[in-house]
Structures are given as structure tokens and as C-alpha cells.
Amino acid sequence: MIVAAVLFAYAALLSTLAPRLLRGAHWAERAPRLGIVVWQALGASALTAAVLAGLALTVPTVRVSADLAELLQACVMALTEQYASPGGAAAGAAGAVLALAVLGRTLWCAGQAIVRIRRERREHREVLDMVGRPDTARGVVVLDHDEPAAYCLPGRHRRTVITTGALRALDDDQLEAVLAHERAHQAERHDAVLAWAQVLANAFPRIPLFRIAEAEIARLVEMRADDVAAARSGRLTTAAALLAVAGGRAPAVALSASGSTAARRVRRLIEPHRPLSRTRIVAGSLTAAVALAVPLLVVGGPAAAATQLNYCPDGTPAAQVTTMR
Amino acid sequence: MAQFGELEAAIMDAVWAAGQPLRVREILEHLDRDPEPAYNTVHTVTEILHRKGWLSKKKDGRAYRYGATTSREEYVAGLMGEALAVAEDRTATLARFVQQMQPGEAEELHRLLGQAVAREAREAPK
Numbered sequence: 001m002i003v004a005a006v007l008f009a010y011a012a013l014l015s016t017l018a019p020r021l022l023r024g025a026h027w028a029e030r031a032p033r034l035g036i037v038v039w040q041a042l043g044a045s046a047l048t049a050a051v052l053a054g055l056a057l058t059v060p061t062v063r064v065s066a067d068l069a070e071l072l073q074a075c076v077m078a079l080t081e082q083y084a085s086p087g088g089a090a091a092g093a094a095g096a097v098l099a100l101a102v103l104g105r106t107l108w109c110a111g112q113a114i115v116r117i118r119r120e121r122r123e124h125r126e127v128l129d130m131v132g133r134p135d136t137a138r139g140v141v142v143l144d145h146d147e148p149a150a151y152c153l154p155g156r157h158r159r160t161v162i163t164t165g166a167l168r169a170l171d172d173d174q175l176e177a178v179l180a181h182e183r184a185h186q187a188e189r190h191d192a193v194l195a196w197a198q199v200l201a202n203a204f205p206r207i208p209l210f211r212i213a214e215a216e217i218a219r220l221v222e223m224r225a226d227d228v229a230a231a232r233s234g235r236l237t238t239a240a241a242l243l244a245v246a247g248g249r250a251p252a253v254a255l256s257a258s259g260s261t262a263a264r265r266v267r268r269l270i271e272p273h274r275p276l277s278r279t280r281i282v283a284g285s286l287t288a289a290v291a292l293a294v295p296l297l298v299v300g301g302p303a304a305a306a307t308q309l310n311y312c313p314d315g316t317p318a319a320q321v322t323t324m325r
Numbered sequence: 326m327a328q329f330g331e332l333e334a335a336i337m338d339a340v341w342a343a344g345q346p347l348r349v350r351e352i353l354e355h356l357d358r359d360p361e362p363a364y365n366t367v368h369t370v371t372e373i374l375h376r377k378g379w380l381s382k383k384k385d386g387r388a389y390r391y392g393a394t395t396s397r398e399e400y401v402a403g404l405m406g407e408a409l410a411v412a413e414d415r416t417a418t419l420a421r422f423v424q425q426m427q428p429g430e431a432e433e434l435h436r437l438l439g440q441a442v443a444r445e446a447r448e449a450p451k
Binding site: 117120121124127128129130131143144145147149150151152153154161163178181182185190191194222236239240242243245246247260261262263265266267270 | 379398405407418438
């Protein structure tokens with residue numbers, strides 16, 4: 001019961017407090033790849049903690065024994081004991097519902113998203129292959145359209161698409177920056193990263209962590225791809241390429257007053273480049289690893305302790321404690 | 326049908342370029358492909374395009390004329406609509422290079438970028 005409570009409190013804290021502390025953090029813009037990993041780790045950790053909290057309520061912890069028969073017997077006894085009392089049975093049922101609901105909802109939404117994304121990409125690709133002109137030298141498909149735009153269609157049959165408007169607006173160096181940006185998206189499978197963040201946000205729309213993680217990850221993958229393009233073509237060239245493509249058309253809807261992500265990306269490339277120090281990147285990575293490990297340790301801790309205590313003779317106070325969760 | 330992909334695109338190119346419905350024989354004449362595909366192949370692929378809804382088919386004397394159901398520009402506009410859609414749930418389907426920017430933002434950033442480029446040019450020779 002204590003394990004479940006700790007896990008549940010951890011998941012709740014992570015889901016509400018963490019996004020408030022981390023949102024729009026400046027260090028993430030200086031090390032976007034680390035930022036993406038941290039947001040992913042927090043999401044995975046909260047999800048794991050919620051599922052494990054449910055399971056911890058459902059399945060009572062028993063003393064691990066080397067003798068299989070003895071272990072089974074201990075399991076059966078613990079289960080009978082828990083479900084004999086109405087409170088225990090209710091807690092067990094609630095735990096099972098929680099674990100299954102979280103797991104089932106995630107898998108269901110993930111399955112739906114995969115089907116939808118595949119269909120949308122296939123439909124888009126079928127039309128694209130018919131109306132686009134392949135430019136094999138550059139490895140892109142060119143669309144006759146005056147508005148400057150560039151995008152990639154990820155997946156197994158990937159295409160990088162660029163409009164004639166964009167080709168007119170960009171010089172050769174800037175075009176190289178655009179292509180390097182799109183290649184970075186492909187190479188680092190940013191589409192999968194985004195899809196997963198979206199699945200969590202759609203599956204649990206009330207959880208601030210998933211909602212904010214989605215927006216932050218969408219911003220950070222662009223900055224990460226900008227950095228890859230800038231390493232190849234130069235930061236100012238990449239900034240000019242962004243401006244040439246984004247500034248050439250009117251926005252379809254009014255954007256937020258705080259300024260668009262596009263503008264933030266250009267500003268970031270113009271300002272002096274200050275990548276995060278190695279020490280802070282290591283510290284950030286460790287934080288992400290700890291976040292991932294915490295739910296497993298909370299569950300694994302008592303089990304590991306039980307293994308140790310198994311060597312105590314029966315009837316000692318320590319051995320009795322482990323059977324009480 | 327994958328091997329017909331390029332021929333499908335070439336046939337649609339021919340019909341769009343002609344700007345009017347064509348007979349299979351005329352499509353074959355408009356196709357600029359080497360080696361020239363067989364009449365039967367072009368006929369088969371044209372029929373496939375008709376079944377898929379890309380081409381309409383009208384009887385003209387003893388033969389049929391095939392015309393584009395939708396203009397190339399409309400298809401391109403549709404693709405651009407998907408690519409530039411502001412809808413958030415599209416972001417995983419396509420990865421666009423950059424989203425829109427407000428005109429005011431673009432002006433200011435052009436100015437800042439100009440300054441930064443000038444600064445870099447000044448510092449470079451040293």
C-alpha cells in the first residue's frame with residue numbers, strides 16, 4: 001500500500017509540478033537534444049509510475065523464496081489474505097482498473113495515431129508523386145507553387161519537398177541549410193518523437209505534463225535540426241534561410257502575441273551561440289536517467305529487500321515485517 | 326502496380342499539358358519517354374488512372390477520350406494546404422521547415438540579421 005501511495009504521489013507531482021518548473025527553460029534552447037530527452041524521460045516516468053502504482057495495489061508483495069513451491073504458496077496466501085477483506089479487495093480492484101486504464105488508453109491512442117499517420121502520409125505521397133517533379137541531383141521533389149515552403153514526408157518512402165517559390169527565395173547555401181535541417185529530422189526520427197508526444201497528450205489531455213511536453217518537444221526538435229543545419233551551413237545562413245521561407249507568406253491565422261516559434265528560432269541563430277557546458281549536459285542526462293529509474297526503484301526496492309531477508313530464519317521480526325507490505 | 330508509378334505521372338503530365346481530353350493514341354504521342362511504351366501498356370495505365378479517379382473518360386466516335394478531373398494546380402494547392410496546415414495534429418504526418426511568421430516579426434528579424442551579417446563581415450578579416 002505504501003509503495004502504491006509513493007508511486008501515485010510521484011506521478012501526480014511529476015505531472016503537475018515538473019512542467020511548471022521546466023517550461024520554456026533557457027537551458028533547453030541551448031541544448032535542444034538534451035531538452036527533448038528530459039521531456040521524454042519525464043513523460044515515460046510518469047506513465048510508468050501510474051501503471052506500477054496500480055499494479056502495486058493489485059498484487060501484494062511477497063517474500064521472494066528460492067523454493068518455487070514455497071513462493072507460490074506465499075503468493076496464494078498473500079492474495080487470499082488481501083482479497084478476503086473488503087478493503088483489500090476494493091484496493092486491488094481499483095489498482096487493476098488504474099493500471100489497465102492507463103496502459104489500455106495509451107496503446108489504443110498509439111494504435112489509432114499510427115493508422116492515421118500512415119494513411120495521411122500515403123495519401124499525400126500518392127498525389128505528390130503525380131504532381132511533383134523529382135530533382136534527383138538535390139534529392140528533392142519540386143512543387144510548382146509560388147509560396148515558399150519546404151517540408152519532408154517522413155517514413156519508409158520519405159520525400160523532401162520544396163516549392164519553386166522557395167527555390168527562388170533561397171540561394172545555394174541557404175538551400176543546403178534547408179536540406180540539412182530536413183535530413184536531421186529524418187536521421188533522428190523526429191517524426192516518431194513527435195508522434196509519441198502527441199499520443200500521450202491526446203490520450204491524457206488533462207495532464208499538464210503531457211500537454212506541455214508536446215509543445216516543448218515540437219519546438220525543441222526544430223531547434224535541434226536548426227543546430228545541425230547551422231553546423232554545416234553557418235548560423236546566419238540558416239537564419240536567413242528560415243526568414244526567406246517563413247517571411248514570404250502571410251500567416252493563415254493570427255499567431256500568439258508572445259511571438260511565433262519561427263521568430264524565436266531565427267533570433268536564437270542570430271544571437272551569440274552559447275551551447276550548454278558539458279558538465280551541465282551530463283547533469284541533465286543524469287536527471288533524466290534518475291527520473292526514469294525512480295518508479296522502478298520504488299517497486300524494486302522492497303522486492304530486493306525481501307530477497308535479502310529471505311536468508312533470515314523464519315520468525316525473526318525482520319522476516320515478519322517483509323510480509324506486511 | 327508500383328512499376329507503373331512513373332508512367333502514371335508521365336500520362337498525367339501529358340494530359341495536363343494538352344489542356345484537353347486525349348485519346349490513348351494521342352497520349353502515346355505526347356509521352357516523351359525512351360523507350361516508348363507499348364500502346365497496350367499506356368491503355369492499361371490510363372484505365373487505372375480512370376479507376377483511381379484521376380482521369381475522366383468520354384466516348385468520342387469509336388475511341389475514348391481521357392481528361393484530367395482536377396487541374397495540377399488544384400492538387401498542388403491541396404498538398405500545400407496539408408503541408409502548411411496550422412492544425413497541431415498534423416505535425417507528426419509532415420515535418421515542415423518553418424511555420425508562418427507575422428509581418429512585423431519578419432521585418433525586425435531581417436534588420437537584426439542584416440546587422441549580424443555586417444558585424445561578422447567586419448570581424449572576419451582580422
